[in-house]
Amino acid sequence: MGGINCNVVDPSDEEAIRGVLTAYVDFWNSHEMAGLAELFTKDAEWINIVGMHWRGREAIIKAHDVYHRTMFQKVTLAVESIELRAVAENVVVAAMVVRAGAFTPPDGVPRPSTRDRLSLVLAKRVAGWRIVLGHNTVIDERAAPFDPVNSGWTG
């Protein structure tokens, strides 16, 4: 199992992986769907902040395309932090926090700017590192004081 248990990502892999994550945010901000598509494996899956589940690159890009032509037209993401962890040979888990701008979803109820926490699983393919899973959650800042680990809340 080699270096699996030490969770260390090889420096050359780390550079490539951070490049994919940066490209994700850059393509997102410039609404470049063809660029985004290149970052995912064909079988990739995505779960968004309201729990929608998109199976396959084609579905992920279709959904992003519709939302970027509507509610995300003027929204941008800004990376706050990225943490990488190797979990198996050629598989890395990224924990990324972004600041997302305010927008109004189709239900018409405006959403303020939020901090969002993404899990991204990347696998090394012949063509390089690609995203095989993305899962995104809005950070509820009101809940943070009740975090037993990071705020020491004990009930």
Add this chain to the structure above:
Amino acid sequence: MGGINCNVVDPSDEEAIRGVLTAYVDFWNSHEMAGLAELFTKDAEWINIVGMHWRGREAIIKAHDVYHRTMFQKVTLAVESIELRAVAENVVVAAMVVRAGAFTPPDGVPRPSTRDRLSLVLAKRVAGWRIVLGHNTVIDERAAPFDPVNSGWTG
């Protein structure tokens, strides 16, 4: 890279992985923290429905323990669906939907029963399949009609 691209999980692995996921729900429902701990790798990470990030098995269990002695004392989960996909040698991504009972978090605002969508990444270790990442999001049923993929919304 062998069978990576076909995403098929070996039947014997599938049985073991479904066993881990079932055990997760069973131990959750019976508040058995020692049992839960056995399902995770030491370096596992968890991101909960309000975006808290717990790093390492010890932190995950500490947080679960505090919440199960307080707001989750009378809450149960019921599995609605599980989908498995192999993404690399010895790494499987599970998409699981559960029905979670109503509860009142520390902020005092009652939450109704919800359907939650979990991503779980499992890796095969010497001791067997273990969870290396869990990420959980409440499904917003009001948003579902606006899903470009699963509801055909086009903006």
